[in-house]
Amino acid sequence: MYTAVTRDIQITVMPQYLADQSAPDEGRYVWAYTIEVANLGSRTVQLVARHWVITDAAGKVETVSGLGVVGEQPVLNPSETFRYTSGCPLSTSSGVMQGHYRMVDDGGGSFDAAIPAFSLDCPHAKRVLN
Template sequence: MYTHTTRDIRISVEPYYLDDQSSPSDDHYVWAYHVKIENVGQVTVQLLNRHWRITDAMGRVQEVRGAGVVGEQPVLDPGESFEYTSGTPLATPSGIMVGTYEMQTDGGERFDVDIPAFSLDSPHQPVQLH
């Protein structure tokens, strides 16, 4: 699991490869990732927007921006958390994702929370010894 805390908002991500939705012979690899967003501070916040950078093994970058996550813009009071699962396909057997969530306090202040970079690895990626 990958975890990072920015301004009392803890983001934990656990990616996993979806063999049943992938087709390596067609260069189609799919991962799901489970995200937990925890408010460990003293101020209520709302998740407004997301921004992802998804990089495949060839260095191709896809940027994804949008409102909320999985159709929601959750409000997190102190001590509360929100969890969701989403996914991404790649044309290569490995990649990396990193991003930010734009949050807003109940006082109207907006700030970005870092989503830790996490590796997308499939069993179809050749092992390289260094």
């Protein structure tokens, strides 16, 4: 589990390797990740956009940006949480994801809430120490 807090917005990520959707012999590795966004503050906020940076084990970097998450732009009142699950395919047996959510508070202010960097590791891959 990976957690970051920015301006009272706590983001927790739980990645999971999906062996049944992966095909290592074909260079396809798939992970699901569940994210929980918790409003620990006293203001209502809305998650309006996402920005991801995905890096595979070969150093290939892909950025993904867009409105909301899983087709939603959730509004979180104080003490509320929003949870969703999405996925990420890679052509290598490991990688790293990180990014941020653009949040807008009920006063019209906006800020980026950090999504903590988290590793995507195939449990069957050979470990290499650098």
